[in-house]
Amino acid sequence: MPRGPTMTNGETEPTKRSITPPPWVRSLLSTVVRYAIPLVFGERPHPLISSTLNIASGVVVDGGKGPFLLTASHVVDRIEERANTERFHLVIGRDLELSPDRLIARDRTLDVATMRLTQADVIQLEKDGASVVRPDCWPLPRPSEGSEIVLAGFPKAGRADLSWDEID
Numbered sequence: 001m002p003r004g005p006t007m008t009n010g011e012t013e014p015t016k017r018s019i020t021p022p023p024w025v026r027s028l029l030s031t032v033v034r035y036a037i038p039l040v041f042g043e044r045p046h047p048l049i050s051s052t053l054n055i056a057s058g059v060v061v062d063g064g065k066g067p068f069l070l071t072a073s074h075v076v077d078r079i080e081e082r083a084n085t086e087r088f089h090l091v092i093g094r095d096l097e098l099s100p101d102r103l104i105a106r107d108r109t110l111d112v113a114t115m116r117l118t119q120a121d122v123i124q125l126e127k128d129g130a131s132v133v134r135p136d137c138w139p140l141p142r143p144s145e146g147s148e149i150v151l152a153g154f155p156k157a158g159r160a161d162l163s164w165d166e167i168d
Contacts, residue, residue, distance in 0.1 A: 044087040063138020
């Protein structure tokens with residue numbers, strides 16, 4: 001019986017294809033990878049008990065009025081659901097622990113949320129290799145037709161629940 005999720009082609013392993021993406025795709029991915037920062041939250045791991053963790057992503061932004069983490073509102077909803085459990089923790093980047101009470105604002109319709117960061121948080125994240133978006137102004141002006149934007153995250157339709165023993 002397969003241990004992992006079934007692929008859309010009915011196989012348990014993805015089929016190997018040699019696809020060379022166009023240069024603009026490589027450029028886009030290198031930019032997204034440079035700025036996306038991981039978030040992990042859930043039960044603090046116990047040496048003898050398996051824990052349930054959630055994985056999400058966000059972007060650190062400093063527009064000159066104080067740094068913040070930009071993430072999805074559904075991520076913050078889940079953080080708040082789990083925050084009162086005994087062994088809860090929230091880690092961004094490599095090992096920066098945050099309190100879930102750092103919420104600045106959220107818009108559930110747009111599925112966007114912001115969490116307050118300190119300059120010390122940003123210094124630690126950059127020391128660990130994270131990149132910070134530093135726009136000339138904040139909020140950003142409305143994009144004009146034809147301008148480039150980047151969207152990132154884990155859309156609900158593409159997510160799969162895996163148990164700890166399914167992850168190598």
